[in-house]
Amino acid sequence: MFEPKRPQKALKYEELRIYTDAELNNYTEEELKEFKIKHEIPKVEELEKGPWPSFVADAKQEALRRRKLADDRMMIDRYVVEDLLGQLELSFNDGETHWKHGGIVGVFGYGGGVIGRYSDVPEKFPGIAHFHTIRVNQPASKFYKSDFLRALADLWEYRGSGLFNMHGSTGDIILLGTTTEQLEPIFYDMTHELDQDLGGSGSNLRTPSCCIGKARCEWACYDTQEMCYEMTMHYQDELHRPAFPYKFKFKFDGCPNCCVASIARADIAFIGTWRDEIRIDQDAVKAYIAGDIVPRGGAHRGRDWGKFDIQKEVIDRCPSQCMWMEDGKLVIDNKECVRCMHCINVMPQALRPGKDTGVSILVGAKAPILEGAQIAQVIVPFMKAEPPYDNVKEVIERIWEFWMEEGKNRERVGELIQRVGLPKFLEVIGLPPAPQMIKAPRSNPYIFWKEEDVPGGFTRDIKEFRARHKR
Amino acid sequence: MKTPAQVTSYIYELERVGLSVEEIKKAIIEFASNSKKTRFYFKDMEKAVQEKIPTAKAREIKKAASELVNEGTLIYFSTGSTTMYGLKERCASDEPQQ
Numbered sequence: 243m244f245e246p247k248r249p250q251k252a253l254k255y256e257e258l259r260i261y262t263d264a265e266l267n268n269y270t271e272e273e274l275k276e277f278k279i280k281h282e283i284p285k286v287e288e289l290e291k292g293p294w295p296s297f298v299a300d301a302k303q304e305a306l307r308r309r310k311l312a313d314d315r316m317m318i319d320r321y322v323v324e325d326l327l328g329q330l331e332l333s334f335n336d337g338e339t340h341w342k343h344g345g346i347v348g349v350f351g352y353g354g355g356v357i358g359r360y361s362d363v364p365e366k367f368p369g370i371a372h373f374h375t376i377r378v379n380q381p382a383s384k385f386y387k388s389d390f391l392r393a394l395a396d397l398w399e400y401r402g403s404g405l406f407n408m409h410g411s412t413g414d415i416i417l418l419g420t421t422t423e424q425l426e427p428i429f430y431d432m433t434h435e436l437d438q439d440l441g442g443s444g445s446n447l448r449t450p451s452c453c454i455g456k457a458r459c460e461w462a463c464y465d466t467q468e469m470c471y472e473m474t475m476h477y478q479d480e481l482h483r484p485a486f487p488y489k490f491k492f493k494f495d496g497c498p499n500c501c502v503a504s505i506a507r508a509d510i511a512f513i514g515t516w517r518d519e520i521r522i523d524q525d526a527v528k529a530y531i532a533g534d535i536v537p538r539g540g541a542h543r544g545r546d547w548g549k550f551d552i553q554k555e556v557i558d559r560c561p562s563q564c565m566w567m568e569d570g571k572l573v574i575d576n577k578e579c580v581r582c583m584h585c586i587n588v589m590p591q592a593l594r595p596g597k598d599t600g601v602s603i604l605v606g607a608k609a610p611i612l613e614g615a616q617i618a619q620v621i622v623p624f625m626k627a628e629p630p631y632d633n634v635k636e637v638i639e640r641i642w643e644f645w646m647e648e649g650k651n652r653e654r655v656g657e658l659i660q661r662v663g664l665p666k667f668l669e670v671i672g673l674p675p676a677p678q679m680i681k682a683p684r685s686n687p688y689i690f691w692k693e694e695d696v697p698g699g700f701t702r703d704i705k706e707f708r709a710r711h712k713r
Numbered sequence: 714m715k716t717p718a719q720v721t722s723y724i725y726e727l728e729r730v731g732l733s734v735e736e737i738k739k740a741i742i743e744f745a746s747n748s749k750k751t752r753f754y755f756k757d758m759e760k761a762v763q764e765k766i767p768t769a770k771a772r773e774i775k776k777a778a779s780e781l782v783n784e785g786t787l788i789y790f791s792t793g794s795t796t797m798y799g800l801k802e803r804c805a806s807d808e809p810q811q
Contacts, residue, residue, distance in 0.1 A: 346789070356791075357793035445755065611794070
């Protein structure tokens, strides 16, 4: 049962609203069609012509709204959005950016959460002379009340540009564009009134994010929301006061379907798994074969794929070929299963993950900023994940200790493992090598012997050897 | 309940930390004032402090640096992806002007 770490505040949303709905719906469709921003932006407007919704169209709506709001209903420049589009047009013409990135901006006591951004042509675009970004720590699984979003949007309309981004790749809500003077008031309103923290940026632990987990998904092998919350609260200092060599991300996926893509993005990915057997309902398997149950929960029904064929669509697709039919029953050789989830995804009513569940811990994924992209690799094949998660925290802290000691400036933990080698990393973390850590354990020599572990060491009497083995 | 041995080591730890936080702060300020660059990574600051005070742990250095930030002596400089520290008076001119 969920227990908050501190008393939860009952928010009175009607008191938190700054604007009335009528005040925000202050233009007509005709006015929007006629509306021209103060800069000529033919290249930017090209972006509106594609088949998808365009941020340019959205930004124009916001620009028009700000034109019509009363003077005392906005704390920053009325033309901030128009100047933003104007500068983008200039960048398209010049083929280079006009943002100055970084700076000494922040809120008191926090080393992250605010990203300083300035225009390098402020005389042309005074509205975006300061255009700082604020990261907002999203609730677990991004479950919001619409009241909360309205209150947050009102705050941002009043003290910022009114533009925001749902969501950044770490999962935060990204508030785009405000001035330095507004940072502290926004921080105060957000933490004291909305009971909402900033997210992580800079050389910090970044905002942890999780899939919808047990809240909505029967495949979740552990409570991703609870673990995400626990880690967020436990590592507050790491989230807000930077002392790492570079960024560090946690992501929590309830099952190997990996809906938040932790395996590709997180420095430590926690992916739910099981160590017993896939649960099979043989009657449901028969029903799928007979066509009584629609496969894949009804997904991909846009065209006729023909009658469901368990051999073609499930058994032949198994990457480790660990399943077959025997006397009309589906049989799975569970010790060969690599948890790809394909069979479970195709026949969700017949197959379910096992009951002895926990997490696999994978380390080292990253996007290509300094070095190339990397995918995470298994460090702990299976671990129970139950509150207070002391076993998981121990692994995390050992990894941090090593990375903070050995990592170079701006080196991600995945790059550090590449540099020093997995055997060295495992030795420092204190984990034994395991076949699950590599793709082809039968042909890849993943255990490296040390001289002291080998009887007689690495030297030998060659004459004595040759006496027994002819050249 | 803590055993007497644990209590002793705890007190010893507290004394060690209590004694050295001010020293660490001094070492940080000295490094921040004299370093070639006005902005530096935490890691470089850590190395410089540990040269002076070899027993100082990364955690203690971080604690001391956070206190200096809260006092307003040090400031964070963040690009969004990386964070650096700097002495406020040396960095004042770094802030992009309008």
